[in-house]
Amino acid sequence: MTAPGPVRVELGDRSYDVAIGPGAADAAVARAAELAARTVAVLADERVAALHAGGVIAGIRARGKADLLVALPAGEPAKTPAVVEDACRRLAAAGFERGDVVLGLGGGAATDVAGFTASIYHRGVPVVHLPTTLLAQVDASVGGKTGVDLPEGKNLVGTFHQPAHVGCDPGFLRTLPPRDFRAGLAEVVKAAWIADPDLLARLEREAPWDAAHPGLADVIRRAVEIKAAVVSADEEESGLRATLNFGHTLGHAIESTCDGRWQHGECVALGMVGAVHLSTRAGWCGADALDRMVAILERLELPVRDPGLDPVAVLERTRADKKRVGGRIRWQLTRGPGSVSFAADLPEGAPRAAVDYLRR
Amino acid sequence: MTAPGPVRVELGDRSYDVAIGPGAADAAVARAAELAARTVAVLADERVAALHAGGVIAGIRARGKADLLVALPAGEPAKTPAVVEDACRRLAAAGFERGDVVLGLGGGAATDVAGFTASIYHRGVPVVHLPTTLLAQVDASVGGKTGVDLPEGKNLVGTFHQPAHVGCDPGFLRTLPPRDFRAGLAEVVKAAWIADPDLLARLEREAPWDAAHPGLADVIRRAVEIKAAVVSADEEESGLRATLNFGHTLGHAIESTCDGRWQHGECVALGMVGAVHLSTRAGWCGADALDRMVAILERLELPVRDPGLDPVAVLERTRADKKRVGGRIRWQLTRGPGSVSFAADLPEGAPRAAVDYLRR
Numbered sequence: 001m002t003a004p005g006p007v008r009v010e011l012g013d014r015s016y017d018v019a020i021g022p023g024a025a026d027a028a029v030a031r032a033a034e035l036a037a038r039t040v041a042v043l044a045d046e047r048v049a050a051l052h053a054g055g056v057i058a059g060i061r062a063r064g065k066a067d068l069l070v071a072l073p074a075g076e077p078a079k080t081p082a083v084v085e086d087a088c089r090r091l092a093a094a095g096f097e098r099g100d101v102v103l104g105l106g107g108g109a110a111t112d113v114a115g116f117t118a119s120i121y122h123r124g125v126p127v128v129h130l131p132t133t134l135l136a137q138v139d140a141s142v143g144g145k146t147g148v149d150l151p152e153g154k155n156l157v158g159t160f161h162q163p164a165h166v167g168c169d170p171g172f173l174r175t176l177p178p179r180d181f182r183a184g185l186a187e188v189v190k191a192a193w194i195a196d197p198d199l200l201a202r203l204e205r206e207a208p209w210d211a212a213h214p215g216l217a218d219v220i221r222r223a224v225e226i227k228a229a230v231v232s233a234d235e236e237e238s239g240l241r242a243t244l245n246f247g248h249t250l251g252h253a254i255e256s257t258c259d260g261r262w263q264h265g266e267c268v269a270l271g272m273v274g275a276v277h278l279s280t281r282a283g284w285c286g287a288d289a290l291d292r293m294v295a296i297l298e299r300l301e302l303p304v305r306d307p308g309l310d311p312v313a314v315l316e317r318t319r320a321d322k323k324r325v326g327g328r329i330r331w332q333l334t335r336g337p338g339s340v341s342f343a344a345d346l347p348e349g350a351p352r353a354a355v356d357y358l359r360r
Numbered sequence: 361m362t363a364p365g366p367v368r369v370e371l372g373d374r375s376y377d378v379a380i381g382p383g384a385a386d387a388a389v390a391r392a393a394e395l396a397a398r399t400v401a402v403l404a405d406e407r408v409a410a411l412h413a414g415g416v417i418a419g420i421r422a423r424g425k426a427d428l429l430v431a432l433p434a435g436e437p438a439k440t441p442a443v444v445e446d447a448c449r450r451l452a453a454a455g456f457e458r459g460d461v462v463l464g465l466g467g468g469a470a471t472d473v474a475g476f477t478a479s480i481y482h483r484g485v486p487v488v489h490l491p492t493t494l495l496a497q498v499d500a501s502v503g504g505k506t507g508v509d510l511p512e513g514k515n516l517v518g519t520f521h522q523p524a525h526v527g528c529d530p531g532f533l534r535t536l537p538p539r540d541f542r543a544g545l546a547e548v549v550k551a552a553w554i555a556d557p558d559l560l561a562r563l564e565r566e567a568p569w570d571a572a573h574p575g576l577a578d579v580i581r582r583a584v585e586i587k588a589a590v591v592s593a594d595e596e597e598s599g600l601r602a603t604l605n606f607g608h609t610l611g612h613a614i615e616s617t618c619d620g621r622w623q624h625g626e627c628v629a630l631g632m633v634g635a636v637h638l639s640t641r642a643g644w645c646g647a648d649a650l651d652r653m654v655a656i657l658e659r660l661e662l663p664v665r666d667p668g669l670d671p672v673a674v675l676e677r678t679r680a681d682k683k684r685v686g687g688r689i690r691w692q693l694t695r696g697p698g699s700v701s702f703a704a705d706l707p708e709g710a711p712r713a714a715v716d717y718l719r720r
Contacts, residue, residue, distance in 0.1 A: 084441075088517050092510055092513060092516050092680070093512055119519065120517045123505065123506075123515075124519065145483065150448060150452055152449060152453055155483075156448065157481060158483045159479065159480055159484070319455075
C-alpha cells in the first residue's frame with residue numbers, strides 16, 4: 001500500500017499542498033529552496049529552533065540556497081507587532097528580497113508570525129510552513145490566516161496570506177510536551193464535531209492519543225482535509241468558514257482573561273463546552289449533546305470546567321471579538337455532531353449561563 | 361457639456377472608481393458612510409485634519425453613521441510601523457469592527473498608513489481614500505499599494521489593498537503649499553513620459569501650473585487614467601506595472617539619503633533625470649531625451665540637479681531597493697517619451713555616472 005498523497009487546498013492560482021507524514025519536513029524544505037531565488041529565511045520559535053533548525057538549515061544548504069535564521073520568542077509571546085517589525089528589519093538588513101522565501105518553523109504562534117511577516121515584507125513574499133505542534137499541523141497553518149495580538153485582544157492585526165506549501169511531519173510531535181499534544185487534540189475534536197461524526201467516534205474509541213499512536217497521521221490528515229474543504233469553499237470567512245470558529249468566541253475570551261492558565265487548545269475545549277451549552281439554551285440541541293462533548297474532551301484529558309474564570313471579564317471580551325458585525329457577536333452554535341452554524345440571536349442571559357456552567 | 365464620469369480601475373471583484381473634480385470629496389464620504397455597518401474611522405494627517413476633518417466628519421454624521429478621528433503625525437513621519445500599531449489599537453479600543461470602514465485623509469503618507477492599517481486590522485476592512493495633495497491624487501491612492509518605512513529603507517513593509525473608492529477633489533489643493541503642489545507634478549510628468557507624449561507637451565506648453573489652473577482636473581484625470589490602465593493590466597507588479605517605478609529606484613535612494621532636503625516628488629524628478637541619463641549610457645536614447653526631461657522639469661520648477669548628493673550613500677541605497685530580484689536592481693530605462701521598460705544589464709559605472717550628472 002502506498003502512502004496517501006498530499007491534501008490539496010484548492011484556491012485557484014493560490015492553491016497549495018499540505019503534505020502529511022514522515023518525510024514531509026524534508027519535502028517542505030525542498031519546496032522552499034526550489035521557490036527561492038537565493039535565500040530561505042527560517043523564522044523559528046527559538047525553543048523549536050534549538051531542536052530542529054539545524055536539520056532544516058542543512059536541507060536548505062544541501063539544495064544550494066542561502067539560509068538566514070530569525071529566532072522568534074518561544075510560544076505565544078512572539079505574537080506582537082514588535083516581533084514582526086523586528087523580523088522585517090532583520091530580513092531587510094540581510095538583503096532578503098522579493099524573490100526569496102520565508103519558512104515558518106514552530107507552533108501556531110511562530111507560523112502566524114512567519115506568515116504575517118511574509119505577507120507584509122516587500123508587500124508579500126512566499127511562505128512555506130513547517131508546523132511542529134499538533135495544533136499548528138491540524139489548524140494554524142492551513143487556511144492562510146496570519147496575525148498578532150494587541151493588548152486590546154488576540155489576532156486583531158493580520159492578513160490572509162496563503163502558504164506556498166505546508167509540511168506536517170508527525171516526527172516533530174515526539175519532542176512536544178504531552179500537555180501541548182493534548183491541547184492540539186481540541187482542534188481535531190472541533191473539526192470532527194463540525195464535519196465528521198466518524199472521526200469523533202474514532203477519537204473517543206482509540207483514546208488515549210500520543211505522538212506514537214499508529215493512527216495519528218490518519219487523524220491529522222482527516223482534520224486537515226476538513227479544514228481544507230471549508231477554506232476552499234470560503235476563503236475569507238464570509239459564511240461557511242466561520243463554522244471553524246466553533247468554540248472560539250468564548251475560547252478566545254477565556255484565553256485573554258485566564259492569565260495564561262490555559263493553552264489555546266485548552267481554551268477551545270472550554271469554549272466548545274460553552275458553545276454546546278449555549279446551543280442547548282437556544283433550543284438547538286439537547287443535554288445529550290452537551291454530555292457527549294464533555295465526555296469526549298474528558299476522555300482526551302482536556303479541560304471541561306474552570307471555577308477560576310472571571311465571568312464579567314470573559315463576557316466583556318466576547319464583545320471585543322473581531323467576528324462581530326454591526327455590534328453583534330457571531331456565535332457558532334450546534335445541533336449536534338456534524339452540524340454547526342451561525343446564530344443571529346441568543347436568549348437573554350445565555351452567554352452568562354454558559355460561563356457559569358464552565359465555572360461549575 | 362456634462363463633467364466626465366469617474367475613472368474605473370478594473371480589477372475583477374475589487375474594481376473601484378476614482379472620482380475626480382469638485383464634489384468628489386463629498387461623494388467619497390457618502391460612499392464610505394454607505395459601506396460602513398456603523399462607523400467610519402477617519403485616519404488623517406493631523407495638519408490636514410485641522411483644515412478638512414470637520415467637513416468630512418459632518419458628512420459622516422449627516423449620513424447617520426458614527427465617526428472616529430485618528431490623527432496621524434503630519435507628512436512622512438507617519439510612515440512607521442509604530443504609527444500603524446497605534447492606529448490599530450485606537451480602532452480596537454473604540455470597538456471598530458470588520459463591517460466598518462476606514463477613510464484615509466491627507467497626502468500619500470496618510471493614505472499609505474490608512475490603507476496599510478485597513479489591510480491588517482481584523483485581517484482587512486474596506487478603505488476609501490480622500491487624497492489632499494496632488495501627489496496623492498495622481499499616484500499614491502491609485503493602485504492599492506500601502507506601506508510604511510523601516511530604518512533600512514522606504515516602503516519595506518506593506519500590502520496590496522485596493523480601496524473601495526477614491527475621491528480626488530481639486531478643492532483640497534488650494535490649501536496645499538506651492539512647493540508641495542509642484543512636487544506632485546513630478547508624478548504627472550512620470551505618467552506622461554511613460555504613456556502619453558501629448559500630455560507631456562501640454563504640461564510644458566501650459567506651464568506654470570497651480571491649483572487655480574483651469575486644466576488641472578483634466579490633467580489629474582489623465583494621470584489617473586494612465587496609472588489605472590497599468591494597474592488593471594498588472595496588479596502585483598510582475599512586469600508592466602514596474603514601469604510606474606520609472607525614476608523611483610534612484611528617487612527612493614535620494615529620498616533616503618538627502619536628510620529631508622527634498623520631498624518625494626522632487627526626488628522622483630531627480631530620479632527621472634538620472635534614469636534618462638542611465639538610458640543614454642545604455643544606448644537606449646540620445647542626449648535630446650535627456651535635454652527634454654531636464655527642460656520640462658525646469659519649466660515646472662522641479663529640481664534637476666543636487667550638488668549635495670552623497671554618491672556612495674545613494675548607490676548603496678539603490679542596492680537595497682525592494683524591486684531587486686536575485687540580487688539585481690530592476691532599472692526602468694527609456695527610449696524616449698512613451699517608451700519605458702526594464703533593463704537587465706547596465707554598462708559598468710553607469711549608475712555612478714548618473715549620480716555624478718545629478719551632482720553637476
